[in-house]
Amino acid sequence: MSARSRAFAGVLPFARRELRSAFESPVAYVAIGLFVLVLPALFFFLGYPVGRTPLPGLWEGGQASLIVLFHWLPLLLALVVPALSMGAWAEERRAGTEELLLTYPVRTGAVVLGKFLATWTLTMLMVSLAVLSAAVTVGFLGDLDWNTVIAGLIGAAWLCAGYASVALFLSAVSSEQLVAFLLGALALGLLWALPLLVRVLPGGAAGALEAASPTTHFLGSAARGVLDLSDLVYFVLLTALGLVANTLAVERRRWR
Amino acid sequence: MEMKPRTPAPLAHPGRRVLRFNAALTLGLLLLIAVLGNVLASRHLGQRVDLSADQLNAISDATRRVVDRVEDRLTVRLFANQEVEDGRLALRGARIRAQLEEILGLRPEIFDFQVLDPSRSSEARRQARESRLQPQRAGRGGLGQGGEEEVWLGLVLGYRGRTEVISTPEPWRFEVQVASAMHALLSDRKIGIGWIGEPFEVAPDSENAALERWESTFSVIRGALSRRARIAQLPGLATGNPVPDDVDVIFMVRPGALHEREVYAIDQFVQRGGRLVVCLDDPDYNLAYPRADVAPEDFQGSPLAELLGSWGIQVAAKHVWDDAWKTDRITLTAVGGQLRQGVISDPLVITVPPEGLATDLPPTRGLPGVAFAWAHPLFPEELAPTPPGVQRTDLAWSSEGAYLTDVAPRLTTDPRELRSLRAALRNGRAGRRTLAAVFNGLFPSPWAGKEAPAPLDPLGLGRAEDEPAPLSAVNTSQVVVFGDADWLRDPRPDGTFVQAGGGVLAVNLVDWLTLDEDLIGLRSRAPRLRPLRDFVAEEEEALGLFEEDVYPTEAERIEASRKGDLARRRARRQQWLTMLAPALSALVIVALFGALWNGLARRRAEPAGESGGERS
Incomplete structure (x- = not known):
């Protein structure tokens, strides 16, 4: 077994374990069900009334495009991802299984990565179902550009990875599930809202804030059908930062 | 001296403070790396792939x-x-x-x-x-x-x-x-455009002032063209002046009665390699704007018709009636001294979608659509063959279900009249009608081997002796013919010609004819319109609600209202079905997956439980 294989040993079993427990509880099904209904409903009827130029809903706009649906993703995921990941560490702690988990002969990083993979998979499953069901509707109604849908889903995968790593870190530093959810939603909500502050901030700060926001990196390119290498680098760095912070937070408790 | 054995220092558990410091340091460094990495990536990693069909986010x-x-x-x-x-x-x-x-x-x-x-x-x-x-x-x-x-x-x-x-x-x-x-x-110089036919601005007619305000000028298209080119009318062709050398393209817009010498000047311009755009819309047949008093002479049989005929270009006097690509427009009808507003879906006003435009020709590639009104079809090539050396390519056409209708004495706005007309037309042959075509090659001159026609000579100065002999089939040229001129007109308040298609097509044509295809490529980078299905219109069509009747009887009004309500109800049901079916399917898949997953998990757990029970 190579050093790299040893370092990542246990990632998949942990991911499987997390996914299994998620699919055995009703929470995941309720979350997926709500997301699959709410996201398209907002897209069909409400549009996106946020920001300087509100976007009309599907029926009002009359164009076969998913751009409005993609606009909702960063905000909705800022609420849903913390809900899915809040129990990842906080629940282990409450149930007293964290101690046991940390005594396994695997690296902490592998456990963190396993939990991350499970959350990411679950989130992407939810997003894919919601986006594809809306895309099928729009594709039936008009000439939908499916390439843009694919690019949007790839961008959504990057966005979900970044969000999941941040939310898991906040779950690791929280003692309660509710606190983990509130902290996660607050942090991701702030990241989402950064571009809204552009108008009230001076030029340099506005540029920095915009560059720091996952919303800009997602809506500026992938949601429009463009895959940009600099966006990928941003999301990889954001994900890595969250995962390392998560590992350090768990490690700290292991040494207590 | 007694030597004491050295005891090794005990392995120290890292203190909490050290751990915290290390964690903070690592996080800080990582944050710094993330920020720097992000800055460097945004400045130096410009690689991106534009997967969208419109390709609006990549350099064209x-x-x-x-x-x-x-x-x-x-x-x-x-x-x-x-x-x-x-x-x-x-x-x-x-x-x-x-x-x-x-x-x-x-x-x-x-x-x-x-x-x-x-x-x-x-x-x-x-x-x-x-x-x-x-x-x-x-x-x-x-x-x-x-x-x-x-x-x-x-x-x-x-x-x-x-x-x-x-x-x-x-x-x-x-x-x-x-x-x-x-x-x-x-570019070395600005392109020159000559304009023949319909004047730029129509002077308001005192008797018909209300209608005049509705009617067209060509100011919008003139403005669009003048940003790219010098545009001027061409006076003096009838008195013997040739088309100036700095004119690259001539636009003939709804040409009236042209003198033979004017037609000769245009022919010689084409023989020299000049490009010609002809928008034939015989004023006598133009029901949108009756100008019989302005141009009493029919186009058919005129010198221009003979010139175009010699090149294999013939335009029918009938109009194209296209139910598939008809356009909604507002009608104003005088009822009891008052103007009543209505909306009709007019099959004589055709909005040709991209499938009715030649996608392999630069001027029409990427256009969302072009509106034609009371268009005359070009004769098919079998009936009007082009001379040797001239090739024809169709540029715009109607749907397969278009009919030809005779010229009506007035503009039909009465839906019942439209309905009865349509019923009568359905006895005829439906088919695709060419609305515009490009002719390319060496055009033979009808004056080849003959003397040039005499110019108008109001002052009695006599004919110039050193007049050159007529040219014929000397230089390759292009002639673009439309069976309509309304596609160039300014937008009207009745909802027709509001599409940008006509203006963009005209500018594209100029750029293409003057070999500036680069600019066409730039202009076509507009997002493509992707309209949704109109369930209400589909249901109304299915229920026979062809258009709003401006002269309904009470019974007709009640019946139309009932059908309208029914169409809207059906359309709403269709909308909900379209929205809910995919989402519910997704939920059913998730539910089935969950049931299967948990069923299998329970089945796996049961034998384990039973065997555990036996062991205990």
Whole structure:
């Protein structure tokens, strides 16, 4: 077994374990069900009334495009991802299984990565179902550009990875599930809202804030059908930062 | 001396403070790496793939071609503040600069790029003012700061002693702005367009003032063309003047009774290689604007008809009736001394979608649609063969279900009349009708081997003796013929001709005919319209609600209202079904997956439980 294989040993079993427990509880099904209904409903009827130029809903706009649906993703995921990941560490702690988990002969990083993979998979499953069901509707109604849908889903995968790593870190530093959810939603909500502050901030700060926001990196390119290498680098760095912070937070408790 | 054995120091558990410090240090370093990595990536990793069908987010081939044509150094001066307090304007400047650098990066060796800040340098301010750039005044950004700041953002391009200014760069169309400016710098001279036929402006008629206000001028298309070319009417052709040499394209728009000598001048222009666009719309047959008093002579049998006929171009007198591509428009009908407004779906006003336009020809490629009104079809090639050396390509056509209708004595706005007309037409043969075609090649002159027709000579000066012999089939040329002129008209308040298709098509034609295909490539980078299915219209069509009746009887009104309600109810049901079916399918899949997963998990758990029970 190579050093790299040893370092990542246990990632998949942990991911499987997390996914299994998620699919055995009703929470995941309720979350997926709500997301699959709410996201398209907002897209069909409400549009996106946020920001300087509100976007009309599907029926009002009359164009076969998913751009409005993609606009909702960063905000909705800022609420849903913390809900899915809040129990990842906080629940282990409450149930007293964290101690046991940390005594396994695997690296902490592998456990963190396993939990991350499970959350990411679950989130992407939810997003894919919601986006594809809306895309099928729009594709039936008009000439939908499916390439843009694919690019949007790839961008959504990057966005979900970044969000999941941040939310898991906040779950690791929280003692309660509710606190983990509130902290996660607050942090991701702030990241989402950064571009809204552009108008009230001076030029340099506005540029920095915009560059720091996952919303800009997602809506500026992938949601429009463009895959940009600099966006990928941003999301990889954001994900890595969250995962390392998560590992350090768990490690700290292991040494207590 | 007794030697004591050295005991090794005990392994120290790292203190909590050290752990915290290490964790904070690692996180801080990682955050720094993330920020730096992000900054470096945004500045130096420009690689991106545009997967969208419209390709609006990648540099177009047209822009690359324009940049490739630059031979000398091209100076690009960007006038912009180094620091802008208003966040929104700062971001706009950053986006403009990023796009500009991407374009300049195509061939960095040919560009001299300078960034000047007029807010800091008086010399830069002077240069900006000389180039007629103006700053934008913006409220100072930042919390708690007041006042205003001058925000400069403009571009001056210089090439071989000439300059082009982009005074208001817009991020959403900046590439087109820069490429158009470069293209203008590379062009030796402005294109010349000659205009024959319908005057630019129609003088208001006192008797028909209300109608006149509705009627067309060609000011919109003239404005669009004049940005690209010099455009002028061509006087004196009938008295023997030739078409001037600096005219590249002639637009003949609804030509009336042309003198034979005028037609000869046009023929000789084509023989010299000049390009011709003919928009035939016999005024006698133009029901939208009855001008029988203006042009009493029929087009059929005129010198122009004979010239075009000799090139295999014949336009039928009948109109194209197309139920598939009909257009909604507002009608005003005088009822009891008052104008009543109604809406009809007029099959004589056809909005030709992309499938009715030649996608392999640059002028029509990428157009969302073009509206034609009371169009005359071109004779098919079997009935009007082109002479040897001339090729014909259709440019625009009707749907397969179009009929030909006779010229009605007045504009039909009565839906019942439209219905009965349609019923009568269905006894005829439906088919695809050509609305416009391009003819390309060596055009034979009808005056070949003959003497040129005599010019008008009102002053009795006599004919010039040194008049050259008529040319025939000397240079290759192109003639584009439309069986309608309304597609060029200004938008009307009745909802017809509001599409940009006509204007863009005209400019595209000029660019294509003068070999400026690069600009066509730039213009077609507009997002394609992707309209949704109109369930209400489909249901109304299915229920026979063809159009709003402006003369309904009470019974008809009640029946129409009932059918309208039914159509809307059915449409709403269709909408809900379309929205819910995929989402519910997704939920069913998830539910089935969950049931299967948990069922299998339970089945796996049961034997384990039973065996556990036995063991216990």
